[in-house]
Amino acid sequence: MSNGIKVIKDKCVGCGLCVKSCPYGAIELIDKKAVINEKCTLCGVCVDACRKFGAIVITRNTFRGQDIAAYSGICVYAEHRQGKLSSIVPEIIGAARELKKDLSKPICAILVGKDVSAMAREIISYGVDEVLMIDNPKIGDFAEDIQAQLVADILTEKKPEIFLGGGTIIGRSLLPKVAAKLLTGLTADCTELAIDPDEKILHQTRPAFGGNIMATILCRNHRPQMATVRHKVMKPADIVEGYEGKVTDMSHIAIPESQIEVLEFVEEQTETVNIADADFIVSGGRGLKDPKNFKLIEDLAKALGGAVGASRAAVDADWIPYSHQVGQTGKTVNPNIYVACGISGAIQHLAGMKSSDIIIAINSDPEAPIFDVAHYGIVGDLFEVVPEMIKQIKGA
Amino acid sequence: MKIVVCIKQVPDTTNVRINPETNTLIREGVESIINPFDMYALEEAIRLKEKHGGEVIVMSMGPPQVESSLKDAIALGADQAILLTDRAFAGADTLATSYTLAAGINALNDADLVIMGKQAIxxxxGQVGPGVAENLGVPHITDIRKIEEVTDNxxxxxxxxxxxxxxxxxxxxxxxTVVKEINEPRLPSLKGKMKAKSATILQWTTKDLDIDVDRLGLTGSPTQVVRIFTPPKPEGxxxxxxxxxxxxxxxxxxxQANGVAIKKSKGN
Structure with missing residues (x-):
């Protein structure tokens, strides 16, 4: 049977739910029946919208995958930089430990790089059963071309059924290359992972369209099932005192030559810049009126021990560098507390910060859309409210 | 140098609104645009051509209506545009898309550099850039904010x-793949618009490519979307x-009553 989408005319009641749901404008109602036009990308949104009537079906006939029965266990990618494990690693292991509860299979971690041996014990202490390691001076940071090859070779040898990496700059560059080598599926930036109780396969849920819709994705016929995990969403694994895991040396795998050379690594003042890692973020927008007023935002960020974010409007006006931009064309952040000062809350900005644990909005316009997502909103002049907050926090 | 820019046509989310009752996207009147990140990729390619010579070829995979976006790219300064279009491509996930685009790029012979936006909105x-690199057998670097130096090699x-x-x-x-910080895209010139009007967009189907049909579209896609839902509406x-x-x-x-610790500054 060939692939394609079909409307079962007898079941279609002409309700139009599919027309509204289609993100590509590819469905029309003609004579009270849904008709799908050439704009269709077979994304499947309408099938879900029509679940009640079951009038739209997509037939798929996927290319033959690997022998999936040969794959077992959970594997995580231990990202590191400058000799330190990345903060995403305990989060990925935390997610893996949740999956282990349902799968009852061991967790292994892939650790490849230069001078990495010292990190193996730390990885095990988070509850990892086996570290698959290649420690070699030829594997530099950022040499993702060869790292991808080594990771793919290890996965081919060890055959885990699930492979997870960080939704970080590195993870989102490395894993797609690995997936393309292994010809398997990869879901980007997942916010929820679960094991299907019947099929025992991985349900991968992620936001799309700037967080306006959520999609659950499966990789049924190919292994490993791969996903990157959004930063600061999964609960980090606790240290398990005395956890027993082993380190397996994988250095029998040949190391190719990298085409990428690192000239210089520059760390910017991490305290206020690294919004991806921050627990507290204070962001400023158009309401600041003038670049020098960002000082106020910095002061509050410092009082909270947090980082400084900005809306696109503030970045486009050259008030603050792009590395601070939160939103669809900037960074996606998930801090414990996000304070939005003088930011109206355009949909693109909300896409980048909506999943923060607590959102506090300060805006003089009570109708500003930012108040729709804020857990706490202060309607007032930020030039009065922010200094008062700094004063009261410091005095607290 | 021969530069290929891969673009994607996407719904213009700057005009997207949310229906407050159903909490779903309101699609009416939403136009299709070139993915904003790809505009930076195109601009960077045109700047490289202006400085070092060569040609800029824009490529996209999608249904026939993507032609309008490719014409927009010509208006901005691309020399040639190619649309990979075939019903067999529909339903492609990032793996199948990467494979198809790479086949298109291979058919051009000897591209030096492929540029795309860091992700589509x-x-x-953001998976197609690294995926194309793997299928071409070349290295890739994501999230570039500045190109400092370009030589022949x-x-x-x-x-x-x-x-x-x-x-x-x-x-x-x-x-x-490039981020927004890299440049400020230009607007099309009048001359560019005239050129775009008369430009022919090449359309390539599976017949024009050296390609394994089992790896295209829905058939070549290991991932499958099984459920789409709108996130719960935030409570006021x-x-x-x-x-x-x-x-x-x-x-x-x-x-404080809700157990949120506000960190005191170290000075206090």
Whole structure:
């Protein structure tokens, strides 16, 4: 049977739910029946919208995958930089430990790089059963071309059924290359992972369209099932005192030559810049009126021990560098507390910060859309409210 | 040098609104545009051509209506545009898309550099750049914010990281993805618009490519979307009005009552 989408005319009641749901404008109602036009990308949104009537079906006939029965266990990618494990690693292991509860299979971690041996014990202490390691001076940071090859070779040898990496700059560059080598599926930036109780396969849920819709994705016929995990969403694994895991040396795998050379690594003042890692973020927008007023935002960020974010409007006006931009064309952040000062809350900005644990909005316009997502909103002049907050926090 | 820019046509989300009752996207009147990140990729390619000579070829995979976006790219300064279009491509996930685009690029012979935006604003995956690189058998670098130097054999660029940036040198051929910071895209010139009007967009189907049909579209896609839903509508939070001092102290005590630790500055 060939692939394609079909409307079962007898079941279609002409309700139009599919027309509204289609993100590509590819469905029309003609004579009270849904008709799908050439704009269709077979994304499947309408099938879900029509679940009640079951009038739209997509037939798929996927290319033959690997022998999936040969794959077992959970594997995580231990990202590191400058000799330190990345903060995403305990989060990925935390997610893996949740999956282990349902799968009852061991967790292994892939650790490849230069001078990495010292990190193996730390990885095990988070509850990892086996570290698959290649420690070699030829594997530099950022040499993702060869790292991808080594990771793919290890996965081919060890055959885990699930492979997870960080939704970080590195993870989102490395894993797609690995997936393309292994010809398997990869879901980007997942916010929820679960094991299907019947099929025992991985349900991968992620936001799309700037967080306006959520999609659950499966990789049924190919292994490993791969996903990157959004930063600061999964609960980090606790240290398990005395956890027993082993380190397996994988250095029998040949190391190719990298085409990428690192000239210089520059760390910017991490305290206020690294919004991806921050627990507290204070962001400023158009309401600041003038670049020098960002000082106020910095002061509050410092009082909270947090980082400084900005809306696109503030970045486009050259008030603050792009590395601070939160939103669809900037960074996606998930801090414990996000304070939005003088930011109206355009949909693109909300896409980048909506999943923060607590959102506090300060805006003089009570109708500003930012108040729709804020857990706490202060309607007032930020030039009065922010200094008062700094004063009261410091005095607290 | 021969530069290929891969673009994606996406719904213009700047005009997207949310229906407050159903909490779904309102699609009416939403136009299709070139993915904003790809505009930076195209601009960078045109600048490289202006400085070092060569040609810029724009490529996209999608249904026939993507032709309008490719014409927009010609208006901005691309020399040639190619649309990979075939019903067999429909339903492709990032793996199948990467494979198809790479087949298109291979058919061009000897591209030195492939540039794309860091991700598309509809799917937000960022997986196609590295995937194309793998299918071409070349290195890739993502999230580039500046190209410092270009020679016949290599380029030096700055890659944005979470905590700073890194300067990297990569040999050609290579695939790169760019972030917004890299440039400010130009507007089309009148001459460009005239050129776009008369330009022919090449359309390539599976017959024009050296390609394994089992790896295309839905058939070639290991991932499958099984459920789409709108995230729960945020409940309206607490809103404070009145005197500044009262609002702030009430907020701070509410936070504390809810177990939220406000970190005191070290100086206190």
């Amino acid at each position: 509809d799917g937000d995956t 290599y380029m030096v660029c700055e890659r944005l990281l979470e905590e700073g940036y890194v300067r990297l040198k990569v040999k050609f051929p290579a695939v790169i 939070g607490k809103v404070y009005k009145g005197e500044t001092r009262d609002m702030v102290s009430e907020l701070l005590s509410d936070l």
